[in-house]
Amino acid sequence: MNTCRIFSRSISYKRAFFIHTASLYSYNFKSIHLACQYSPQLSCFPITYSPYRAIHTSFRLRGDEQLEFNESVRVTFIDRDGNHVPVIGNIGENLLSLAHRYDIEMEGACDASLACTTCHVYIQPEFFSVLLPSTDEEEDLLDLAPFLESNSRLGCQVLLTRDMQGMFISLPRVTRNFYVDGHIPKAH
Template identity: 30%
Template structure:
């Protein structure tokens, strides 16, 4: 399966993804600049992404923990999610995301 991730320069990357991995792990493994400071524990919000509107409704709903972390995220949008909380499966083959800005 694949996911498509747009970086800060607006370039879209086609990433080979593995079922059961989080989107954050795939993005990190590929070497795109995602901070993911807490390593996927839903404790930092530095894995913030914008989901393509066509895909947003197909994702499983956010858990309360993710909602709370997202409240702390920079430049929140309606399609914001934490990529460490998006667990990939076949239904998400072709998912499109963009990296959200992260203050230094």
């Protein structure tokens, strides 16, 4: 509880930060927060200056979020390049808007109106049953998603709940052999 409070204070900063850290879930937020202020080596680094995905093992915080400590869920995205991006989401928020808030390249072509499959994600199998089951309409679209797996969902239809604490979500990788892997593009 205490940690959470310090945490929400640390993100009330009006600037976005990268905080280098080895582990997301076990560190003391306060020490990181202080370390940022006093040690340039921890590289408080605005996101806009970073065109490279190299430091995405770090924990990114955004200053403009309104987070109530009891209503936030920590999950980790694995982006198209394989980088881990830990984020904090609000309960009830969908994965697509969460990803957009953290500048993760998840496309949402139809703006969450269930008309495309561009926000296709894979849910960590252990958590798949925690999610509300998908509707027929979502399944209809998933049927057309390239690289469909049994743990596939549409990001815009997955709403964060308390039970998703620590869940990993991965985006489909852009494969090197689009045709060789047996994928047959379906009729549009």
